[in-house]
Amino acid sequence: MNRISNDSEEMELSRIDHILASEEPLIPSSGFLASVMERVHEEATAPPPIPFPWKRTVPGMVLAAGVFGWGAFELVRYGLPAVGSIALTPPHLSAAVARPLEQVGWVALALGASLLSWLLSRRLAGRGGLL
Amino acid sequence: MSATEALAGLDLADVDRVLAGDLAAFEGIVRRWQGPLINMAWRYCRDRGRAEEMAQEAFLRAWRGLAHWRRKSSFSTWLFALASNVFRSELKRFPTETLPLDAAPEPSRPAAQHSDLATRMSHEAVRRAVLALPLRYREPVILFYFHETDVAAAARTMGLPEGTLKARLSRARTLLRQRFPHLEVEHTGMELPALKSGKEA
Numbered sequence: 001m002n003r004i005s006n007d008s009e010e011m012e013l014s015r016i017d018h019i020l021a022s023e024e025p026l027i028p029s030s031g032f033l034a035s036v037m038e039r040v041h042e043e044a045t046a047p048p049p050i051p052f053p054w055k056r057t058v059p060g061m062v063l064a065a066g067v068f069g070w071g072a073f074e075l076v077r078y079g080l081p082a083v084g085s086i087a088l089t090p091p092h093l094s095a096a097v098a099r100p101l102e103q104v105g106w107v108a109l110a111l112g113a114s115l116l117s118w119l120l121s122r123r124l125a126g127r128g129g130l131l
Numbered sequence: 132m133s134a135t136e137a138l139a140g141l142d143l144a145d146v147d148r149v150l151a152g153d154l155a156a157f158e159g160i161v162r163r164w165q166g167p168l169i170n171m172a173w174r175y176c177r178d179r180g181r182a183e184e185m186a187q188e189a190f191l192r193a194w195r196g197l198a199h200w201r202r203k204s205s206f207s208t209w210l211f212a213l214a215s216n217v218f219r220s221e222l223k224r225f226p227t228e229t230l231p232l233d234a235a236p237e238p239s240r241p242a243a244q245h246s247d248l249a250t251r252m253s254h255e256a257v258r259r260a261v262l263a264l265p266l267r268y269r270e271p272v273i274l275f276y277f278h279e280t281d282v283a284a285a286a287r288t289m290g291l292p293e294g295t296l297k298a299r300l301s302r303a304r305t306l307l308r309q310r311f312p313h314l315e316v317e318h319t320g321m322e323l324p325a326l327k328s329g330k331e332a
Contacts, residue, residue: 016307019254020261020276026173028165032183036161036190043191044154 138163142206149197161190164207168214174273175218176227177259185221189214204287211288215274227262260310261303268303271296 141159148156168189172182193213200209261272270289275296278284286296 014304014308016257016304016311017280019257020272021280022254023174023258023276025166026170026179026182028169028186029183032165032169032187033158033161036165036187037158039187039191040154040157040194043194 139205139207143202146197146200146206149194157194160193164210165190167207168210171211171214171273171277172218174261174277175222177262178227181227185218186214188221189217192217208284208287211284212290215270215288219270257307257311260307264303264306268299268306271299272303272307275300 141163145156145159149160165186168186169182172185172189173179176182176185189210193210196213200206261269264272271285271291274285274288275282278288282293282297282300286293289296291299
């Protein structure tokens, strides 16, 4: 095993390093250059992509935004006073029904937390290249 | 003028000509860089046909993005970084079939009469084992040896700080050494290019 100095840091060089460093180079196949240039020419001569029709779309988008805005305004105008008048009375359930329902809620919460944790760990492992 | 500077000058002239509308000038770029790009792609997938397809895709992306090269780094640095992105995303879409690292075959000691063939096969087994490493360790190994053990060039291609690349490289080598312990004690007379740092690719 060799030791080669690199910026005052020594790195051990094993046989594995020798193997990985001594790979015979590939020679490109004879038609490679031609095929690349053919594809470049194809792309260069292809008609330019059709531009997005902003002129036709903008009026529609403005109209849609106006309708949604008006809808939101009306909702706030009529909806908010109505919310205040709603009396929230919980349904009366007997203890035999209420207890299992409460437990189901906790089970659902636990399942949700497990799912979130699983998704998060998969995401982290995927980002780290472990998957 | 050094060979690297001369090459950089040729690249710059060809890029300017392509941007001015001379499509034929791109041929010069492909001619100069087809070998390195195919060899780099080969190290990513170890499949000759696929390596050429991926290199072709990298050249096409380079042609499309030529105007975006900001000329802060050399053309080769930009091209290698772009190519590594292309190869990475291609292999994410269609991964190469690899064995887990633990299942990679251990190279056996070659019999005298077939020593050359057996040595080649054992070397190939080690090179293929690189593809079984987790992605975060695989790519530093591929690029480090592709750039002839130039840490700085490999780091530039990956867009990582040199320290991060060295750390990942060190972990990757540990994994490989654990997988092929008997290669540690063998001795060869092969010369390894000296480790380089800070050299422009």
